[in-house]
Amino acid sequence: MxxxxxxxxxxxxxxxxxxxxxxxxxxxxxxxxxxxxxxxALMKCPQREGVCTRVTTTTPKKPNSAMRKIARVRVTNGMEVTAYIPGIDHTLQEHNRVLIRGGRVKDLPGCRYHIVRGSREATGVEKRMKARSKYGTKKPKA
Structure with missing residues (x-):
């Protein structure tokens, strides 16, 4: 010892x-x-519904440079979170109902959720051919 x-x-x-x-x-x-x-904010659920309280853009951390589209969402459980809007172009406005899922955005501090495109009032990405399921795009007509 x-x-x-x-x-x-x-x-x-x-x-x-x-x-x-x-x-x-x-x-x-x-x-x-x-x-x-x-x-x-998901409270052990795969997705949660919420209402957009503010839709805006923000800049990422160094060394990246862009205008990332984000939305402030009031989730049905009362929490308010920042969610990223993936894909090119969106039609989201204040008071739109959206579905959020988990998954952070590496260069946006405090953004720990993604908005599910093609669900509720978040329309899918137009003219998307690859990875369509991730952006809520329907299969194009032959």
Whole structure:
């Protein structure tokens, strides 16, 4: 014992192993690992509905440069979140009902949600040919 701690030699490297005594486990028990959610406004649901309170654009973090389209959405549970509007061009306005899903935008701090295109009042992207399901575009007529 070294300073009241159990020591174990491990190939020239001294490693300290802290193991609780049975008495300590009886008194305190094991601490549960708490997993923090990345999208708290969804409340463990895959999507949530909300109403746009503000539709605007913002600039991304360095080194990127663009005008990213975002919307402030009041979710049905009362929370207000910032959601990204994916795709080219949109027709969203204030008071439009939208469906939001989880998924952050890497260069927009505080933007942890995406608006689902092609659902509710968020129309799909026009003339989109590839990855249509992600942008709510119908299959073009032959």
């Amino acid at each position: 070294k300073n009241g701690l159990a020591c174990k030699k491990n190939k020239e490297l001294e490693v300290l192993y802290f193991m609780p005594t049975i008495n300590q486990l009886v008194r305190k028990g094991r601490k549960r690992i708490i997993n923090k959610t990345k999208s708290p």
